[in-house]
Amino acid sequence: MRLLECSDLNMSYETVPALKDLSFFVDAGDYLCIIGENGSGKTTLLKGLLGLKEPDSGLIEYIGITKREVGYMPQQTTIQKDFPASVMEVVLSGCLNREGFRVFYGKKDRELAVKNLETLSISDLAGKSYMELSGGQQQRVLLARALCATQRLLILDEPTISLDPVATSAFYGVVKSLNRDRNITIIMVSHDVSAAVQNASKILHLETTPLFFGSVEDYVNTDVGKRMLGAG
Amino acid sequence: MRTIIEAFLTYGFLMRALIAGVLVALCSSLLGVSLVLKRYSMIGDGLSHVAFGALTLSLALNISPLHISLPVVMIAAVLLLRISESSKIKGDAAVAIITSSSLAIGVISASITKGINIDVFNFMFGSILAMSKSDVYLSVALSLIVLTLYIVFHNKIFAVTFDENFAKASGINTNLQNTLIALLTAATIVVGMRIMGALLISSLIVFPALTSMRVCKSFRGVIITSAVVSVVCFIAGLFVSYGFSTPAGASVVASNLVIFLLFSLAGLIIKKV
Numbered sequence: 001m002r003l004l005e006c007s008d009l010n011m012s013y014e015t016v017p018a019l020k021d022l023s024f025f026v027d028a029g030d031y032l033c034i035i036g037e038n039g040s041g042k043t044t045l046l047k048g049l050l051g052l053k054e055p056d057s058g059l060i061e062y063i064g065i066t067k068r069e070v071g072y073m074p075q076q077t078t079i080q081k082d083f084p085a086s087v088m089e090v091v092l093s094g095c096l097n098r099e100g101f102r103v104f105y106g107k108k109d110r111e112l113a114v115k116n117l118e119t120l121s122i123s124d125l126a127g128k129s130y131m132e133l134s135g136g137q138q139q140r141v142l143l144a145r146a147l148c149a150t151q152r153l154l155i156l157d158e159p160t161i162s163l164d165p166v167a168t169s170a171f172y173g174v175v176k177s178l179n180r181d182r183n184i185t186i187i188m189v190s191h192d193v194s195a196a197v198q199n200a201s202k203i204l205h206l207e208t209t210p211l212f213f214g215s216v217e218d219y220v221n222t223d224v225g226k227r228m229l230g231a232g
Numbered sequence: 233m234r235t236i237i238e239a240f241l242t243y244g245f246l247m248r249a250l251i252a253g254v255l256v257a258l259c260s261s262l263l264g265v266s267l268v269l270k271r272y273s274m275i276g277d278g279l280s281h282v283a284f285g286a287l288t289l290s291l292a293l294n295i296s297p298l299h300i301s302l303p304v305v306m307i308a309a310v311l312l313l314r315i316s317e318s319s320k321i322k323g324d325a326a327v328a329i330i331t332s333s334s335l336a337i338g339v340i341s342a343s344i345t346k347g348i349n350i351d352v353f354n355f356m357f358g359s360i361l362a363m364s365k366s367d368v369y370l371s372v373a374l375s376l377i378v379l380t381l382y383i384v385f386h387n388k389i390f391a392v393t394f395d396e397n398f399a400k401a402s403g404i405n406t407n408l409q410n411t412l413i414a415l416l417t418a419a420t421i422v423v424g425m426r427i428m429g430a431l432l433i434s435s436l437i438v439f440p441a442l443t444s445m446r447v448c449k450s451f452r453g454v455i456i457t458s459a460v461v462s463v464v465c466f467i468a469g470l471f472v473s474y475g476f477s478t479p480a481g482a483s484v485v486a487s488n489l490v491i492f493l494l495f496s497l498a499g500l501i502i503k504k505v
Contacts, residue, residue: 050401072401083269083394086450093391097402103384129449149402 001028002063003153003185004049009058011044018044020209022058026202028152031179031186033196035228036206042189045206046157049187068097071150073142075157080138085130087141091117094148109148116147119182120174136167143174154178156188160195168192172199193228236471246474248363249427253466253480255375256424260433261440261462262382263417265455268441269393275312275414276437278327278334279421282308284430285334285341287355292341298366302422309418313410338430358429358481360473371423378416382455385409390451429481436462439488446492446499465491 004026011019019041026032034042047053048060051067071094094116095109117123120140125133130141139159146154156175160168176199178184190196196203196216203219205212211224219225240246267273286301293300308330315326342352354362382389391399392406400406417437425433444457469484476483 050397052397052400068401068403070401072398074395074397074401077395079269079271080394084445084449084451084454085390085394086452089390089451090394093387093394093398094402096387096391096399096404103387105387132449145398 002026003028003030003065004187005059005061005063006049007059007061009045009048009060010056011041011048011053012056013044017208019048019055019206022206022210024204024210024213026153026185026187028185029179029183030202031176031200032188032202032204033200034187034189034204034206035191035193035196036211040206041208042206043157046155046187046189049155065152069150069152071146071148071154073146073154073156073159075159076138076142076162080130082131087117087122087125087128087130087133088113090130090141091126091144091148094145097149112148113144116144119147119178120144134167135162135164136171139163139167139171140174143171147178150184153185154187156186158189158191160190160192168195175199197225197229236475239474245361245363248365248368249360249480250467250470252363252368252371252423253427253470253484254463255371256420256427257436257440257462257466257484258459259375259378259416259420260424260436261458262378262455263413263420264437264439264441264462265444265451265458266389266393266413267417268438268445272313272316273434273438274324274327275309275316276417276421276434278312278331279305279309279418280425280430280433281331281334281338283421283425283433284355285336285338287425287430288338288342288345288352291351292345298370298422301425302419305418305422306415309414310411313414317410354429354479355425356429356431357479358425358427358432358484360427360470360480362426367423367426374416374419374423378420381412381416386452386455389413394451427480428484429479432481432485435485435488436466439485439492440465443488443492443495446495447502461488461491461495 002025007023009019009022034045036042048055050070050072091113092105092109095105095112117126120143122137122140125137130138160171163171172195175186179186197220200216202214203212203216204210205224212219212222220229240250267276283301283305286304287297290297290300312327388404388409391402391404392409396406421433424436428436440458440462443461444454448454448457465487466484469487470480472478473480473483
């Protein structure tokens with residue numbers, strides 16, 4: 001079942017093109033990794049997908065899901081490093097995309113937050129302060145927040161960029177199990193090509209223009225795939 | 233102590249200073265939490281100088297101060313916010329230019345207008361006598377707006393402060409919220425400036441938030457503690473100001489400093505234990 005379709009997408013900053021003639025799609029249950037070097041348009045594409053930036057031309061179409069029902073996990077900002085917030089406050093803020101205005105979080109919101117903390121096995125952190133956690137724990141908290149915002153589609157922006165190798169592989173494991181066991185569709189922007197090939201089902205390789213879009217099996221046999229994996 | 237309290241109950245100007253000041257202290261502490269956490273503290277400082285320039289200019293031109301300074305500072309607030317958000321212009325440098333220019337305009341217009349030198353000192357460091365009835369009404373209206381908005385939107389304010397991109401993706405209008413906070417800050421500064429002084433009003437925005445962050449580790453805790461600290465420090469400062477005839481603004485800042493140091497110490501002890 002199709003979840004997202006992009007056709008002939010063009011995006012730019014002022015006059016500098018960031019993304020050219022991009023077409024791709026995401027089906028329910030996919031695990032798509034968007035790879036490419038710095039400045040290849042990965043983050044721009046995410047902004048487009050999330051509605052944070054308008055494309056110059058082309059279409060971004062969600063099917064059976066609205067833009068607001070996407071669970072987004074942005075990169076950490078420097079502001080957050082010493083931000084006084086409890087883990088529960090951070091996770092609950094993922095519930096704010098729900099329809100209907102309310103002054104305080106309801107019982108359902110709290111239950112959802114508790115459930116997602118359990119899913120990511122960080123229930124014991126609920127009362128802790130966000131800024132006192134380790135990098136890996138903080139990423140799990142942000143993932144729990146994103147899970148509160150969605151049932152179906154997670155979009156992650158370089159989630160392992162600041163993690164040590166152990167925390168990185170643990171994090172990939174968590175994302176993989178969300179994809180496999182809870183059938184949550186994943187779109188992940190990543191630098192880490194070898195991890196992408198190991199975990200994902202599809203690859204989109206960008207260099208302002210799309211270099212490759214298709215399954216992992218096909219990607220590893222293309223020239224660009226071989227070059228990226230150091231086998232060529 | 234008893235005579236001070238009696239004096240506040242007897243003299244209208246003291247009561248006005250107390251009511252308006254407490255409400256301004258409350259508003260500024262709430263707005264300050266967002267501004268400090270978003271690294272926008274400089275906006276408060278810039279605005280207070282713009283307010284000083286506008287105030288002396290309006291005196292020189294013999295126009296009612298509030299009618300000039302309120303709109304001017306509000307426009308400056310939106311401008312400063314845009315500058316801080318834009319990565320193209322160096323935000324802090326731009327704020328510095330606006331700050332010193334406003335101060336210069338203020339001092340020039342004060343010096344060419346005869347007989348307002350006393351006023352200038354009061355504008356800069358605050359006066360306990362400055363609050364008129366209309367200031368009190370304005371501060372009541374302002375604090376009602378700030379408090380209502382803060383309670384109704386506190387979850388969204390948290391989301392936007394903690395992670396603007398995530399908030400945007402969740403469908404929150406972050407631009408509207410940032411502009412609203414900047415405008416309310418502008419109004420708070422204009423009302424509070426008379427009693428606190430142009431050079432000192434921004435401390436009312438920065439101090440309570442920083443103080444509570446020494447000890448509190450949750451957003452809600454920081455907000456509530458900031459509000460309490462700000463109000464308590466203001467009342468203490470005002471009593472000192474009346475009792476020892478010190479400038480009101482300076483006395484309030486001094487009491488904020490004492491509490492800040494105490495909280496810092498408490499924070500260190502908590503960390504060690």
